[in-house]
Amino acid sequence: xxxxxxxxxxxxxxxxxxxxxxxxxxxxxxxxxxxxxxxxxxxxxxxxxxxxxxxxxxxxxxxxxxxxxxxxxxxxxxxxxxxxxxxxxxxxxxxxxxxxxxxxxxxxxxxxxxxxxxxxxxxxxxxxxxxxxxxxxxxxxxxxxxxxxxxxxxxxxxxxxxxxxxxxxxxxxxxxxxxxxxxxxxxxxxxxxxxxxxxxxxxxxxxxxxxxxxxxxxxxxxxxxxxxxxxxxxxxxxxxxxxxxxxxxxxxxxxxxxxxxxxxxxxxxxxxxxxxxxxxxxxxxxxxxxxxxxxxxxxxxxxxxxxxxxxxxxxxxxxxxxxxxxxxxxxxxxxxxxxxxxxxxxxxxxxxx
Amino acid sequence: xxxxxxxxxxxxxxxxxxxxxxxxxxxxxxxxxxxxxxxxxxxxxxxxxxxxxxxxxxxxxxxxxxxxxxxxxxxxxxxxxxxxxxxxxxxxxxxxxxxxxxxxxxxxxxxxxxxxxxxxxxxxxxxxxxxxxxxxxxxxxxxxxxxxxxxxxxxxxxxxxxxxxxxxxxxxxxxxxxxxxxxxxxxxxxxxxxxxxxxxxxxxxxxxxxxxxxxxxxxxxxxxxxxxxxxxxxxxxxxxxxxxxxxxxxxxxxxxxxxxxxxxxxxxxxxxxxxxxxxxxxxxxxxxxxxxxxxxxxxxxxxxxxxxxxxxxxxxxxxxxxxxxxxxxxxxxxxxxxxxxxxxxxxxxxxxxxxxxxxxxxxxxxxxxxxxxxxxxxxxxxxxxxxxxxxxxxxxxxxxxxxxxxxxxxxxxxxxxxxxxxxxxxxxxx
Amino acid sequence: xxxxxxxxxxxxxxxxxxxxxxxxxxxxxxxxxxxxxxxxxxxxxxxxxxxxxxxxxxxxxxxxxxxxxxxxxxxxxxxxxxxxxxxxxxxxxxxxxxxxxxxxxxxxxxxxxxxxxxxxxxxxxxxxx
Numbered sequence: 063x064x065x066x067x068x069x070x071x072x073x074x075x076x077x078x079x080x081x082x083x084x085x086x087x088x089x090x091x092x093x094x095x096x097x098x099x100x101x102x103x104x105x106x107x108x109x110x111x112x113x114x115x116x117x118x119x120x121x122x123x124x125x126x127x128x129x130x131x132x133x134x135x136x137x138x139x140x141x142x143x144x145x146x147x148x149x150x151x152x153x154x155x156x157x158x159x160x161x162x163x164x165x166x167x168x169x170x171x172x173x174x175x176x177x178x179x180x181x182x183x184x185x186x187x188x189x190x191x192x193x194x195x196x197x198x199x200x201x202x203x204x205x206x207x208x209x210x211x212x213x214x215x216x217x218x219x220x221x222x223x224x225x226x227x228x229x230x231x232x233x234x235x236x237x238x239x240x241x242x243x244x245x246x247x248x249x250x251x252x253x254x255x256x257x258x259x260x261x262x263x264x265x266x267x268x269x270x271x272x273x274x275x276x277x278x279x280x281x282x283x284x285x286x287x288x289x290x291x292x293x294x295x296x297x298x299x300x301x302x303x304x305x306x307x308x309x310x311x312x313x314x315x316x317x318x319x320x321x322x323x324x325x326x327x328x329x330x331x332x333x334x335x336x337x338x339x340x341x342x343x344x345x346x347x348x349x350x351x352x353x354x355x356x357x358x359x360x361x362x363x364x365x366x367x368x369x370x371x372x373x374x375x376x377x378x379x380x381x382x383x384x385x386x387x388x389x390x391x392x393x394x395x396x397x398x399x400x401x402x403x404x405x406x407x408x409x410x411x412x413x414x415x
Numbered sequence: 416x417x418x419x420x421x422x423x424x425x426x427x428x429x430x431x432x433x434x435x436x437x438x439x440x441x442x443x444x445x446x447x448x449x450x451x452x453x454x455x456x457x458x459x460x461x462x463x464x465x466x467x468x469x470x471x472x473x474x475x476x477x478x479x480x481x482x483x484x485x486x487x488x489x490x491x492x493x494x495x496x497x498x499x500x501x502x503x504x505x506x507x508x509x510x511x512x513x514x515x516x517x518x519x520x521x522x523x524x525x526x527x528x529x530x531x532x533x534x535x536x537x538x539x540x541x542x543x544x545x546x547x548x549x550x551x552x553x554x555x556x557x558x559x560x561x562x563x564x565x566x567x568x569x570x571x572x573x574x575x576x577x578x579x580x581x582x583x584x585x586x587x588x589x590x591x592x593x594x595x596x597x598x599x600x601x602x603x604x605x606x607x608x609x610x611x612x613x614x615x616x617x618x619x620x621x622x623x624x625x626x627x628x629x630x631x632x633x634x635x636x637x638x639x640x641x642x643x644x645x646x647x648x649x650x651x652x653x654x655x656x657x658x659x660x661x662x663x664x665x666x667x668x669x670x671x672x673x674x675x676x677x678x679x680x681x682x683x684x685x686x687x688x689x690x691x692x693x694x695x696x697x698x699x700x701x702x703x704x705x706x707x708x709x710x711x712x713x714x715x716x717x718x719x720x721x722x723x724x725x726x727x728x729x730x731x732x733x734x735x736x737x738x739x740x741x742x743x744x745x746x747x748x749x750x751x752x753x754x755x756x757x758x759x760x761x762x763x764x765x766x767x768x769x770x771x772x773x774x775x776x777x778x779x780x781x782x783x784x785x786x787x788x789x790x791x792x793x794x795x796x797x798x799x800x801x802x803x804x805x806x807x808x809x810x811x812x813x814x815x816x817x818x819x820x821x822x823x824x825x826x827x828x829x830x831x832x833x834x835x836x837x838x839x840x841x842x843x844x845x
Numbered sequence: 846x847x848x849x850x851x852x853x854x855x856x857x858x859x860x861x862x863x864x865x866x867x868x869x870x871x872x873x874x875x876x877x878x879x880x881x882x883x884x885x886x887x888x889x890x891x892x893x894x895x896x897x898x899x900x901x902x903x904x905x906x907x908x909x910x911x912x913x914x915x916x917x918x919x920x921x922x923x924x925x926x927x928x929x930x931x932x933x934x935x936x937x938x939x940x941x942x943x944x945x946x947x948x949x950x951x952x953x954x955x956x957x958x959x960x961x962x963x964x965x966x967x968x969x970x971x972x973x974x
Contacts, residue, residue: 103551106558128866128883131891132701159713163696168570170524174557175548177629178536182543185536192628195533196461199632201897202543205890208633209701209831213524214593218832221696227713230696230834231600234522234590236572242589246604249611255693255717270550271532274557275565315613317514318576319585325514401572402579402588543898638890638906700885741886 063254069309070300071153071293072381072414073146075139077113077286077368081146082414085378086385094367096284101135101268107277112268113286113369115139125223132209133219134171139289139374140216140264141223147260148224150414151293151305158221162228162259164247165217165291166239166373168401171269173210176203216264220291228256236401237347238316239263239373240290241394244380245314245406247294257299262381263373264289276370286369290377292384308384308414309392312336313407322403324354327395334407336391341407343389345382346396347375360389380406386413418676422606423843424686424786425678426505426671428497428620430475431780432468432664432770435496437504441787443769444795445816449648450770451662456626464640466647467626468664468771481581490525491574493776494622497667498578501618505671509582509616510681516616517586518575519605520669521597523623523775525630526569528562535560578618586614595735595772596694597621598668598779599828599836603692603718605672606838615677620669621779634663637702639739651772652799653736653765654743654807661737664771668779670786687786690724690823690841693717697833704741704829708749711735714835715753715825722823722839726753729761729839730821731794733785734811735829736765737772742829747807762819764797764812778828782838785826789842793818853968857960860899864892874957875935889951896959900968914958916947926953933957 075081077095078088088095098104099112120138123145124130133141144163155161180202181188181195188195209215214232221230229250233239240263247261266287267276276285300307313334317326331338338354345362347370364371364379371378376396383392389410396404429435432450433443443450450468459465470493478496487495498518502509509516535556541547567573572590579588587608593600598621605619625634634640641660643650651662678685695717697710704711719726735746751758766777766784773780788794793816800813826838858869865882878884884892893904914929915921926945930938936955945953 102554104554105551106555128888129701130866131864132887158698159695162694168572172527172532174532174536174553175545175550177533178540178548178553179543179545181533181536182540185533185538185540188536189530189534192458193461195529195628196459196632199629200462200635201903203632203636204894205636205638206887208637209887211524211633212592212594212832214597214830214832214834215701217593218696218701218834221698221833222700225698227696227698227710229694229717230593230698231604231694232592234570234572234592235575235588236570236590239572239590246589249607253607253611255721270554270557271527271561271569274554274561275569277558278561278563278565316587316589317585318518318579318588319513319583322585325585398576400567400570400576401590402576636890637887702887703885 065252065254066297067248067251067294067311068297068300068307069292069384070295070305070307071147071151072384073143073150074290074378074381075115075118075142076288076371076378077115080115080118082381086382089367089382096369099268102270104273111284113284114268115287129219129222132206132215134210135287136167136264136266137216137219139287140165141219143262143264143289143291144220144224144260147291147293158226158228160228160257161226162247162250162256163217163220163226163230164243164259164261165220166233166243166263167213167216167265168234168236168239168372169267169272170211170213172271173207174270176207220260237372237375237399238396238402238404241376241396241404241406242316244292244377245404248311248314251294251296258295260291261294262291262377265371265373267370267372283365284369286371288368288371288374288378290374290381292377307411309408309410312409316402316404318402322398323395326403326405327393330405330407336407340391341393343383343392345379345392345394347379349395352395362388384414420610420612421675422609422672422689423675423678424670424689425673425683426501427686427783428499428501428504428669429783430470430493430497431666432470435474444766444784445793447796447798447814447816448769449798451647451650453647454626457628462631462635464635464642465644466650466662468662469626470666483577488526488528488568489624490523490622493624493667494520494522494574495578497620497622497669498618501669501671502582506683509584511615511677513583514585515614516584517608517614518579518584518588519601519617519619520575521591521601521621521775522571522574523625524571525624525627526571529628531560531562593834594830594832595774595777596828596830596834596836597775598777599782599826599838600694602689602779602782603836603838606689606692609672609674615674617672618669619672620667621776622667623773623775624665625774626663626665631663641738649799651738651768653738653768653797654804654811655800656802656804658738658740658743660739661767662771664773666773666776666780668776668783670783685843687789687843688841689838691718691722691839693721694836697835699833702831704745706745708745708752710833710835711746711749711829712752714837715827718837718839724823727757728823729825730819731788731824732761732763733781733826734763734765735827736767736797738767744806747809750809758809762794762812762817763809764794768798778836781826785824785840789821789824789840792821853963854960858956860895861956864888864895872956873935875933875955877937877952878954879952880940902966914950916950918947
């Protein structure tokens, strides 16, 4: 089976806004979503700047709110973005067993405050003496800890809140994870493993440990958080239910090793049947520097406006591009780094509202 | 019309409590030997569950690894060692163009170091209430205590890339994390890459090591672990009436998956075919499996459909079989729904009865056991099966291995969070 | 019906409400946490942790009804269930037409049984929270 896959909806929460519409408007207006970190006092670091999602209430998006106690920030963002993507696609199926979920993310949040409280009054002793640590942890850490830390819970929460019982997975390939999620989910649909999927990235490195790790490399890109999820569907099913078709997935590739980014781009282009000259829009966290495209091709780079949203970055850039005015043959790129590179070629059809 | 592409296993690499090579591993399982014992890695006197199936450090360390793995944590080295053993088992090199070869790996989150992280908490708390913790002090502690390259060390997604670099592979690389379903998912994803033409060879599998101070604590806090500390070998007893939770395991299993025609053309030794994969989500509750086994039935049904066979073709099931009350009951229900009237005649066994629950690695280790079952036409037992539970009344191959005719086999994995995954493996004929 | 043990009841209702994300005023003292309020297995682990933290006590596993109900068939279970029946007409006893088995006991856990358990452990009924 080799079905055509289309994009019928998108949702996003980024440092530029708690909805895709707000994000897009702020981005086009040249606004920047960076400011002093609000989640915690980050003044010990050379820069306390962070990109954080403004004004977001997870209760607006969780149907069963009891799950919030095991939903960390990343899971909450994932559910919100997926929920908005589903709504924008106008999906109202009775059963969700043909609806898959694939979330890309890069980190896990150890919930340092819970650990620090539990080992009080002697963290140093808890470091060395494991029986002491055990007594402290077993009496002082909530049993819900592991369930909140597990990164696959982002996909689980999306499935539970949106009644999606199709294939469900979580990718953790660092910055490329969100774009890989979209490409892999498109393959699920293409091969008939499901008819629709919520796919994209949800990530936060605005937690003490991730912030500290990011601060080590002195790149100067503020840590950030965000989520961007697309609704992908089999073109025929989408047509039958009269869904809005924002784009057609034409090609996808992921690669590692030397020149991973250019090989991923080359392979995605080959799959799409396009050449580099055909591309009239390139989007991603930081694509201004990528050579090989027509000089007239538009560039949409989001890292300066949002900070480092890691796995959410490429999907967020793509979601903005799907709003139109950006070209009809678009390439989305996730650069290699700690993880692999990925590229996705999309033919824009109708702009998403 | 071209033949459809198929994915076959041409190499197996193992770092497990049952052994670090195929022969020892398989002998241990066929002999029905438990690999559980008191935890030796650190002082567990403070824990209610003090047993596990640990990997021997000597075995892990016997595989030389390139310098990029120096200073990496145990999880990364488990993955790298298993990958090295798999490649060696497949003939010593990847036999296709580098850009046609990739890595699909499931890894756990135990990339962080206890001492590093807990020490960073020094002085940050003013009471045992979370609200009284000074997060600025935590941030300062982390800034001070996190060793260099923290981002690369902590990020699971760095591991598949590093393994690809070990062999000069430049094709697709991906890290998946679906907890206890991860190893199964990663192999399913690899098979899809091969069958859809994205790759000709994929190094695929899973690695995890939750036998750590906080790993053990987190499972104790969930009440998920057996407390049969006085008799570790008898503690993991899937489907038995006396089961009281799972025994933690650890390790890594990596396979070399190749496109079948390509493997045949080079005369590779083929263990079995990965014929189908299916995934689903219960979408029900956070930990309680759906009482009707809905997510499990969906995954198994999809895997069977993907393989192009039917439930009647399945001759063996390698169960998730964790030895928890909830899983074993729900999995039994799901298997009955899948097989209908035939359910009582399909042998079902649990590798976890002998090697415990290696969490993210489990699905990959169990895929290997399933492949060896197909190769040798022998099913390993579910050990410690002494007292029948009326709710678990299938044929679990109690205690003793059995010769059987099996052409298609199913391997199940179900995760905290509700993800379910299943592989269908097919006997390689000839 | 008078609410038992005033302040302790209010504290327990608040804790159960936080555990299940429900408002205390929306929960009856005799609502089954499982059958009426949607509690699942991790919620009991969560609840015990919150009770231990709030009251500074240790609660042996799944013990939160002890003091009201003994758990062994033939060892007091039937008598304690009968006594509980008579003093909690607000509980949905119609769900249990036959004898209560040991595995049914978690379904009998209500705010009232938790309060009785804590009171039997000597926790203050009145006083500042």
